[in-house]
Amino acid sequence: MSFLKVALNNLRRNPVRSMLTGLSLAVSAATLTVVLSLDKGYSSAVTDDLVHKTGVHLYITKEGCPIEAASVIAQGGLSPLYVDENIVERLQAIPELDAVMPFKLFAVTTDDGSRTDIFMGVTDAIRDMKPDWRFESGGWFTSDDSVILGAEMARIEYLSVGDRMYTEHFDRELVVSGILGRNYSQDDGTFFLPLATAQAMVGREGKLSAVALKLKDISNMDAVQNRLRAMMPGDYFVIGSKELSDGILQFFGATRAIMFVMVVVAFIISVFGIINTMLMAVLERRREIAYLKCVGAGKYDLIRLISLETAAIAVAGSLFGALVGMMMSPVSGNLLRKFLIAYVPSGAISRPDMGIALTAFAVCTLIGVACSLYPAFRAAKIVPMEVLRNE
Numbered sequence: 001m002s003f004l005k006v007a008l009n010n011l012r013r014n015p016v017r018s019m020l021t022g023l024s025l026a027v028s029a030a031t032l033t034v035v036l037s038l039d040k041g042y043s044s045a046v047t048d049d050l051v052h053k054t055g056v057h058l059y060i061t062k063e064g065c066p067i068e069a070a071s072v073i074a075q076g077g078l079s080p081l082y083v084d085e086n087i088v089e090r091l092q093a094i095p096e097l098d099a100v101m102p103f104k105l106f107a108v109t110t111d112d113g114s115r116t117d118i119f120m121g122v123t124d125a126i127r128d129m130k131p132d133w134r135f136e137s138g139g140w141f142t143s144d145d146s147v148i149l150g151a152e153m154a155r156i157e158y159l160s161v162g163d164r165m166y167t168e169h170f171d172r173e174l175v176v177s178g179i180l181g182r183n184y185s186q187d188d189g190t191f192f193l194p195l196a197t198a199q200a201m202v203g204r205e206g207k208l209s210a211v212a213l214k215l216k217d218i219s220n221m222d223a224v225q226n227r228l229r230a231m232m233p234g235d236y237f238v239i240g241s242k243e244l245s246d247g248i249l250q251f252f253g254a255t256r257a258i259m260f261v262m263v264v265v266a267f268i269i270s271v272f273g274i275i276n277t278m279l280m281a282v283l284e285r286r287r288e289i290a291y292l293k294c295v296g297a298g299k300y301d302l303i304r305l306i307s308l309e310t311a312a313i314a315v316a317g318s319l320f321g322a323l324v325g326m327m328m329s330p331v332s333g334n335l336l337r338k339f340l341i342a343y344v345p346s347g348a349i350s351r352p353d354m355g356i357a358l359t360a361f362a363v364c365t366l367i368g369v370a371c372s373l374y375p376a377f378r379a380a381k382i383v384p385m386e387v388l389r390n391e
Contacts, residue, residue: 011313025367028321028364028367032363033324034350035262037333041352045348056129057241060232062236082207083211094228098216099213099214103120104120105121108170121198123195134181135148135180138176141194151180278309310369310371310376314368315368318364321360330352
């Protein structure tokens with residue numbers, strides 16, 4: 001009989017114990033797959049939202065810390081700091097800039113905390129900033145009381161072009177002038193207003209959240225950034241869109257740490273479970289192992305046999321866990337979107353792929369095989385005469 005066949009026959013002796021041991025590794029593999037999928041997906045979604053889809057290369061802001069700037073620019077926090085509207089003309093005179101978009105961004109949360117609406121005051125410069133910005137119906141602002149709806153907000157509010165929308169928080173009625181086509185970015189969930197209207201609604205006339213800049217040549221970013229820093233007042237900051245996304249990801253740091261702690265706990269449980277199972281199997285079969293040594297089985301033969309038994313459990317459990325993790329990742333992404341993160345990107349938060357599944361499978365399999373070493377060496381040290389004499 002081959003070593004593998006003997007190992008599988010040994011596992012069939014106590015199928016419940018073997019299955020439970022495999023399930024402990026399956027939990028570890030599933031947890032690792034989900035966590036890696038969420039980590040990759042959230043980072044990619046934030047970068048897509050704030051770097052790739054916005055068309056913005058630089059921001060002028062009063063917030064020097066990227067995390068604070070991220071809170072204001074990405075989530076609409078109404079900071080006590082503001083950028084003076086007068087600097088827009090100076091920025092428009094810089095030849096390296098393709099578009100200059102001043103904006104006012106703020107958020108309003110309902111009294112019950114179930115929903116937060118993001119309002120953005122813009123000028124027609126947003127068309128140059130985002131050339132793929134297209135209207136599904138309607139068009140640009142027709143009056144100071146006009147509002148343009150992102151695709152998702154139009155769906156949620158059941159509004160069409162020409163409908164009136166009352167905002168209780170500001171006690172103001174707005175008329176829908178346009179509805180944007182869905183582009184799977186934060187624009188889908190935003191109410192766009194004329195800049196002056198947005199400023200008046202929060203009592204910040206002449207004050208901006210930030211100024212977004214688009215460069216003609218992205219390769220000149222460092223030179224333009226240094227030039228802007230030199231010409232701006234000392235309390236103004238020039239922040240790149242990549243710095244902004246990095247600031248958002250720092251918000252995610254605590255959640256990421258919690259998730260990886262869960263992975264470590266799952267691995268610890270699996271390690272002790274495998275060692276305990278295989279050690280019990282060795283102790284229960286001391287007499288058999290003694291007979292094997294009597295008929296010529298060497299130390300390395302026994303190590304190989306125990307390792308094969310553990311490897312069979314590890315491969316089956318890790319494969320099952322990785323597949324379950326792939327299926328559970330989208331569900332976990334939805335939970336993360338609702339409860340655990342400060343900034344919710346528009347893209348998928350969880351992005352499982354075959355590479356992540358293979359990584360989880362390989363890591364858990366290797367850990368499982370490594371856990372067999374101690375029980376295997378215990379089996380190899382069994383002295384046949386002592387076992388047979390005692391029994």
